[in-house]
Amino acid sequence: MTASILLCPVCKESLQANESNKSLSCVNNHSFDRARQGYLNLLLAHKKKSKNPGDSQEMVIARQAFLNSDFYQPISDSLNKIVSDIVLKLQETRVETHTEESPYQVLDIGCGEGYYSQRLHNNLSEQQIEHKLFGLDISKDAVIAAAKRAKSEALLASKPMDSEWLVASAIDIPLQAHSIDIATCLFTRLMPESYHKVIKQDGFFICVNTGEKHLIELREKLYEEITKAEFDPVKNMGEDFELVDHQQVSYQNTLSSQQQIQDLLLMTPHNWRTKADKKESLASLEALTVTIDAQIHVFKAKVKAPVEVGEIEESAEEVITEAKPTTSGTINPWAKSTVEAEPVSEIVPEMPAQTPAELPVEAAIEMPVEAPVEIEEKDDTKEIPSGKVNPWAKS
Numbered sequence: 001m002t003a004s005i006l007l008c009p010v011c012k013e014s015l016q017a018n019e020s021n022k023s024l025s026c027v028n029n030h031s032f033d034r035a036r037q038g039y040l041n042l043l044l045a046h047k048k049k050s051k052n053p054g055d056s057q058e059m060v061i062a063r064q065a066f067l068n069s070d071f072y073q074p075i076s077d078s079l080n081k082i083v084s085d086i087v088l089k090l091q092e093t094r095v096e097t098h099t100e101e102s103p104y105q106v107l108d109i110g111c112g113e114g115y116y117s118q119r120l121h122n123n124l125s126e127q128q129i130e131h132k133l134f135g136l137d138i139s140k141d142a143v144i145a146a147a148k149r150a151k152s153e154a155l156l157a158s159k160p161m162d163s164e165w166l167v168a169s170a171i172d173i174p175l176q177a178h179s180i181d182i183a184t185c186l187f188t189r190l191m192p193e194s195y196h197k198v199i200k201q202d203g204f205f206i207c208v209n210t211g212e213k214h215l216i217e218l219r220e221k222l223y224e225e226i227t228k229a230e231f232d233p234v235k236n237m238g239e240d241f242e243l244v245d246h247q248q249v250s251y252q253n254t255l256s257s258q259q260q261i262q263d264l265l266l267m268t269p270h271n272w273r274t275k276a277d278k279k280e281s282l283a284s285l286e287a288l289t290v291t292i293d294a295q296i297h298v299f300k301a302k303v304k305a306p307v308e309v310g311e312i313e314e315s316a317e318e319v320i321t322e323a324k325p326t327t328s329g330t331i332n333p334w335a336k337s338t339v340e341a342e343p344v345s346e347i348v349p350e351m352p353a354q355t356p357a358e359l360p361v362e363a364a365i366e367m368p369v370e371a372p373v374e375i376e377e378k379d380d381t382k383e384i385p386s387g388k389v390n391p392w393a394k395s
Helices: 057-067 073-096 115-126 140-156 192-198 216-222 258-266 276-282 309-321
Strands: 002-007 014-017 023-025 031-033 104-109 131-137 164-167 180-186 199-210 241-255 288-301
Touching (some): 057 115, 073 115, 073 180, 073 199, 073 288, 104 115, 131 140, 140 164, 192 241, 216 276, 216 288
Parallel strands (some): 104 131, 180 199
Antiparallel strands (some): 014 023, 199 288
């Protein structure tokens, strides 16, 4: 049996692969078979919001065709360079602290059909950096495409596929706590609490999101009015991460065919936001030059201070003290808070979402219906000792 950092999605125990690596199981005998394409499905049925969450097969095919043209290669190249630089820093830290050498664990959250993930994996391999790449997406169709890509490249290189592709939710990542050195997330919703659980305390998180001018020419043809989309990853990442670097990748490129234009449209949220007449107008174009504006933010995971029992008790006392007193001078536990919540006015950015995030839906618990118990009727008129009143006697 070969140990891994994968967790059983049922009981959260460690998963181990058998000798053939065709299935994995935990100590509680929950078993998961590897699909013939090479991926693992660790998304439980009751955690899915729909039958096939995430990108549809049509969207995956369009994204694969578009990205394979290397239209976004400069973004991929910049990401690869950032990850390589981070690995060098981690290597220096290992030398200084005499930490034992081990493969770097790299996770791509919302990996889609695997374009960015596989290019990152290849780049690290070319630099002879020992690592293990995990690609995770909630879309089964996307993960199948990613696994096929990786398997095909491995066959061409005459070597076994050494990356791991997972169908799973980003809100409940099935990996051991603090096991990931570097995590990436491109063009999708951020869930920092979930990320912080799996990234090492000295690990890094890299997110790529769209800038203000991204695909501005396409948006001008699709909408009467262009809204300014402000997306601040620093604000969204909260207090668990510290920003250590920010880079912008900006350039222009030309969509050279109607098929390429349609593929780009289909892989972005604009496809379902755009009115039919605007789509028809776009369908008449044979070429379109667009601006690519990508923002890359690099964060380092902060160490969370352990919460002491005394702090919890003190916090509880503060809550009680703030409660409104009653007229008798005692604390009224049902008093309404006088603090008003600040309104949230966050604008969702227009970005080519790699995978719409799905929130887990708990399965309804079906309670067994018990047969009614028949109670024997007693004679309430039975005489009781004198001087005592029978409260249950019938009138």
